[in-house]
Amino acid sequence: MAYQRVAIVGAGITKFVRRAQETGKELAAQASKMALESCGMTMDDIESVSLGTAPDAFDGVHMKGEYLSDGSGGWRKPYMRQFVGGGTGVFAPIHGWYHVASGMFDTCLVVCSEKMSSCHPHPQGAFKTIFDHTTEQPLNPTLIWIFALEMNRFMQTYGITKEEIALVSVKNKKNAMDHPAAQLPMEITVEDVMNSETLAWPVNRLDISPASDGAAAIVLASEHVAKRITDKPVWIDGVGWNLDTAYWATRDLYYPRYVEKAARMAYDMAGIKEPKREIEIAEPYDPFDYKELHHMEGLLLADRGEAVQMLLDGKTQRDGDRPMCPSGGALGVGNPISATGLMKIIEIFLQLRGEAGKRQVPGNPRCGLAQAWGDLMQVGTVVVMRR
Amino acid sequence: MGLTEKINRTDHLSYFEGQIPVEYVYTYGLGLEKFFRAIKDKGQFLASRCKACGVTYLPARSFCERCLGGIEDTVEVPGTGSVYSWTVVHLNMDETPKEEPAILALIDMDGTDCRFMHYLTGVKAEDVKAGLKVKPVLKAKKDRVGHIEDILGFQPV
Amino acid sequence: MELEKFELGATPLKDSAIKEGKVLTVAKKPNLKYAWDNGPAIGRYLAELKEGRIIARKCNKCRRIMIPPRMFCELCWRPTDEWVYVEDTGTVNTFSICYVNWDASRIKKGEKPHLPAVIEIDGASPGMGILHVLGEVEPEKIKIGMKVRAVWKKPEEREGSITDILYFKPVRG
Known part of the structure; x- marks a missing residue:
């Protein structure tokens, strides 16, 4: 396949907060402005825009892509909105990638913005509408049901305990202490997680990422443009996405096959034969603590049922052999759905450039990935990056 | 894939009823907060000017949509304008007839590069013309809450 | 670039800022109703539930018996072939004990927790599960792999809905 090489050259982010005064478009504008400034570019240099934002029901703004366009640099530009639920934050840069890779454009501004706090009394209410309106909604489900059911099956299949899984939350919330955008940085213990309110056994309050408002943005450029902008481009070497059946209850709840397929697509493109050895650092999607382990296995970074051992051995700590979510992840930095995935892309971008400040992992990693997940809990989106 | 079951009796078709039971509370954000505070407290129209692009936005905004630069300052504009286009509305949202037809207009706002959508008052539909000069009619100060309905409409100058 | 060198956007608000009117807000309750x-x-599935039966659909290519029934097989991407009645018993694939209502409010003191489960229905292909709830069981006694049976509403109260099955309860003995 012949395509232009695509680099990430700039990044911007807002703080992630429970409730922002700014509108979704104002958050998008703040993140976009920072991304442009970070690489010395202006909107005049931007040839295309890829916007990611998650369910319209969060804000009750139908046509949310159009609504957010002015804050996302969409004015009189080729502009396209991406939406695959929680997977959006890694899907929007994939779209940006092929805007540029195709040769149609040399630059693309990728923006993800989410304002969940408009939905009252709690954004959970909007999630009810993702269940089948006829065969599931009459049972009054909450979104947590799906996660609780999946987590229980995952634990049961591999004999993993709640205490072991809680270590992910402890790690990520601690990592977030060093992230300037973080909403829930904290030093907690496994006991704190176990003693926090039981929402839907086996899920406790501290097993879950928060609802958040926030935005993130990156600037993509083709090889010849990137080299004029920066001497530290980070290349998008592989992209992948994949979808499983819409009948979520029928899936193997203990193993995300669709994430594996998305990862294999990205690895093939990037020429990665041994992901466990070659992917040095990763940001798997962690809206719930068990999801980090679940996704590490789907990403082939751990054998099935073995991710928990890497966690227990300290390998996924920032100073471990295979750091996972060095940013602090959705659990620590916060989870403004689409912006979370792009925050993860930004973290790998900064880590590979050696610019992650106090969060910097040792060993000058050369290759990393970011992954997100969502839709009806059935989409996997993966981007592999190298410096 | 074609139909696999032939439907002979359409009265056998069934449906399932439901609704999306959510509500919303929107913050106005940085730009609109300034605009509606000024309407509420002073009866003023505040615009935002991007010096780099030379564009003046109404209502006030916190950023320029062309360069994405932030805009801190506001400028007061008179709130007057001229009718750009209009329509006469005869039906309510639920398609029942309105007691009185309403005139909804797009108004080129003086001193800005923006149009405002609002109702025209104190004028008959047949007297409205493109370019008609109009000015805002506000509720009494004590009744203003910082809402688009603090402006009752626009009437001919 | 390092994030620490930038002043990051977003102005955090407390809930009280809205309640006390410190910032301007506007509220909206969209009154949208749907008839799906x-x-x-699904029409036949619901009609059969009203009669106290569970019906599935079979694909003669992959031979899966699918519930909820569907007129096309999403794996073979072809029309399905036959209606097949399945049992109103099954196996708990996974479950949760839930103290939160659909809108994230908490259940009231003394109220029993919700007991959602994925139930693999007997007579359908292995792994064919549906979302439902469990009842007549102490939460701590629920196990993955447990056999359960549907408890139906009285015939005259059924309305052609998934809730015509009140819940699934353990099969004793």
């Missing part, structure tokens, strides 16, 4: 067409597959 059931289509042939």
Whole structure:
């Protein structure tokens, strides 16, 4: 396949907060402005825009892509909105990638913005509408049901305990202490997680990422443009996405096959034969603590049922052999759905450039990935990056 | 894939009823907060000017949509304008007839590069013309809450 | 670039800032109601539930018996072939004990927790599960792999809905 090489050259982010005064478009504008400034570019240099934002029901703004366009640099530009639920934050840069890779454009501004706090009394209410309106909604489900059911099956299949899984939350919330955008940085213990309110056994309050408002943005450029902008481009070497059946209850709840397929697509493109050895650092999607382990296995970074051992051995700590979510992840930095995935892309971008400040992992990693997940809990989106 | 079951009796078709039971509370954000505070407290129209692009936005905004630069300052504009286009509305949202037809207009706002959508008052539909000069009619100060309905409409100058 | 060198956007607000009117807000409750067409597959599924039976649909290519029934097989991407009645018993694939209502409010003191489960229905292909709730069981006694049976509403109270099955309860003995 012949395509232009695509680099990430700039990044911007807002703080992630429970409730922002700014509108979704104002958050998008703040993140976009920072991304442009970070690489010395202006909107005049931007040839295309890829916007990611998650369910319209969060804000009750139908046509949310159009609504957010002015804050996302969409004015009189080729502009396209991406939406695959929680997977959006890694899907929007994939779209940006092929805007540029195709040769149609040399630059693309990728923006993800989410304002969940408009939905009252709690954004959970909007999630009810993702269940089948006829065969599931009459049972009054909450979104947590799906996660609780999946987590229980995952634990049961591999004999993993709640205490072991809680270590992910402890790690990520601690990592977030060093992230300037973080909403829930904290030093907690496994006991704190176990003693926090039981929402839907086996899920406790501290097993879950928060609802958040926030935005993130990156600037993509083709090889010849990137080299004029920066001497530290980070290349998008592989992209992948994949979808499983819409009948979520029928899936193997203990193993995300669709994430594996998305990862294999990205690895093939990037020429990665041994992901466990070659992917040095990763940001798997962690809206719930068990999801980090679940996704590490789907990403082939751990054998099935073995991710928990890497966690227990300290390998996924920032100073471990295979750091996972060095940013602090959705659990620590916060989870403004689409912006979370792009925050993860930004973290790998900064880590590979050696610019992650106090969060910097040792060993000058050369290759990393970011992954997100969502839709009806059935989409996997993966981007592999190298410096 | 074609139909696999032939439907002979359409009265056998069934449906399932439901609704999306959510509500919303929107913050106005940085730009609109300034605009509606000024309407509420002073009866003023505040615009935002991007010096780099030379564009003046109404209502006030916190950023320029062309360069994405932030805009801190506001400028007061008179709130007057001229009718750009209009329509006469005869039906309510639920398609029942309105007691009185309403005139909804797009108004080129003086001193800005923006149009405002609002109702025209104190004028008959047949007297409205493109370019008609109009000015805002506000509720009494004590009744203003910082809402688009603090402006009752626009009437001919 | 390092994030620490930038002043990051977003102005955090407390809930009280809205309640006390420190910032301007506008509220909206969209009053949208829907009537979702059931289509042939779910229409028949609901009609059979009203009669106290569970019906599935079979694909003669992959031989899966699918529940909820569907007129096309999403794996073979072809029309399905036959209606097949399945049992109103099954196996708990996974479950949760839930103290939160759909809108994230908490259940009241003394109220029993919700007991959602994925139940693999007997007579359907292995792994064919549906979302439902469990009842007549102490939460701590629920196990993955447990056999359960549907408890139906009285015939005259059924309305052609998934809630015509009140819940699934353990099969004793």
